[in-house]
Amino acid sequence: MAAENNNTQAWQALDAKHHLHPFTDTGALNQKGARVITKAEGVYLWDSEGQKMLDGMAGLWCVNMGYGRQELIDAAYEQMKTLPFYNTFFQTTHLPVAKLAQAIADVTPGDLNRIFFANSGSEAIDTIIRMVRTYWVTQGKPYKNTLIGRENGYHGSTLGGASLGGMSGMHKQGMPMVGGIEHIRQPYWYGEGGDMTEEAFGLACAKALEERILQVGPDNVAAFIGEPIQGAGGVIVPPANYWAEIQKICKKYDILLVTDEVICGFGRTGSWFGSQTLGIEPDLISMAKGLSSGYLPISAVAVGDRVADALETMGEDFNHGFTYSGHPAAAAVALANIELMKKENIVEYVAKDIGPYLQKKLRETLQDHPLVGTIDGVGLIAGFALMKDKTTKEQFPSDIDVGYICREHCFNNGLIIRAVGSRMVMSPPLVITHAEVDELCEKTKYCLDLTLESINQL
Secondary structure (H helix, E strand, C coil): CHHHHCCHHHHHHHHHHHCCCCCCCHHHHHHHCCCCEEEEEECEEEECCCCEEEECCHHHHCCCCCECCHHHHHHHHHHHHHCCCCCCCCCCCCHHHHHHHHHHHHHCCCCEEEEEEECCHHHHHHHHHHHHHHHHHHCCCCCCCEEEEECCCCCCCCHHHHHHCCCHHHHCCCCCCCCCEEEECCCCHHHHCCCCCHHHHHHHHHHHHHHHHHHHCHHHEEEEEECCCECCCCCECCCCCHHHHHHHHHHHCCCEEEEECCCCCCCCCCCCCHHHHHCCCCCEEEECHHHCCCCCCCEEEEEEHHHHHHHHCCCCCCCCCCCCCCCHHHHHHHHHHHHHHHHCCHHHHHHHHHHHHHHHHHHHHHCCCCCEEEEEEECCEEEEEECCECCCCECCCCCCCHHHHHHHHHHCCCEECEEECCEEEECCCCCCCHHHHHHHHHHHHHHHHHHHHHHHCC
16 A cells, blocks of 8 residues: 555545535535545455545445445446447347346335336436326326425435425525425434424324325325435434324325335345335335445336336326436346345345344444434444433534534544434445444444544533
8 A cells, every 4th residue: 555655645636626526515625635545345445545444334325235246346347248338218128127127126015016227316316206297197187296305304416306305405505496395394203302202203293294285285296205214314213103104194195105215225224125124115216326236326216006007008208217227237237236135135134133233232332422312223224413411412502513523533543434414324334244343333432432522622
């Protein structure tokens, strides 16, 4: 790594001169200099200074099978040799995409038997917006076109995805947002439940959907969408009764139910999809990230028979798609990824072994820490709130960015976890071992201790 060390500043300067990063204060980053990642293996990353880091975020919630999997590398290489690209327009297909569609349909819940491909979670969400509205047109109800999402929900950063998501900071940029979208409260009991029991709060949050449907008019509402567990919003696990009530309301008013599985899909929660873990029966599912373990960009929408049959028989084109929808190399890697997950029994490993171990170890290691207010999580996704006073649930004042302070200590001490406001979140690769979970938890505790010291010095 010594030779690489001499290049760090040059690489940072090159990056600062030409590269605009996503979700970044460009001026601040260019002054600081971006961290240059040079290699990865298993659950670890190395930067250009030779620092080894445990990747507690699996890249960006996506490298489920870990780095350096030769099976996935070979799948891309072999496909590139035979058919590096052809589109799925012009009434054509190819074997990787046809096989992948079947493989996805085999693991999705219910009757989600048809698959539409895109390239990112954001594109999958934009696809769903158009697909849902087109469906209701085929049913003779073009006015049934309002979609309802949740405050603090995340559905990507395209104009459609940002509009459907409920993050106010994103809504401030790129106005006006896409119309015909409403938002209701998120089911964050610890942060917003007050004196209510968790069950009562779950019912209240579900009732908020019914209230908004009645306000907008049932004949005008096309669909409700939510992440089974909110990811980028801070790993918000809803009360146990929440999704059952949401389903009853959607059925009562004949509204399509959509789950965004971009983060929760492909084993993260101990099932192939978070919908299965939480007992949800969606009409459509968006997926990306873990579909290919992040090795190549690909996303998909799994479509239930009700919607798919209507699109199939509407007698005209569904005028939507992308040049790289079902890209053969990306499809080949995703297919190999699903086959590898099955071969190594990864979903069962998360459900019965490493998922419970992580959740138990986190609580044993962190629950008594003075900064940690609560720990939420299922399988290999977890989050915890950083509180000024955990007894009274007093939060830190706005001038103390406790999440950023903690994140920086983590990065500087060989651990990558993410700050979402005052919540810290993690989603390690699904192949993580017990020893690596121990390392993750001990490093997190150490960095929390450093965070507390930093705050006390302010």
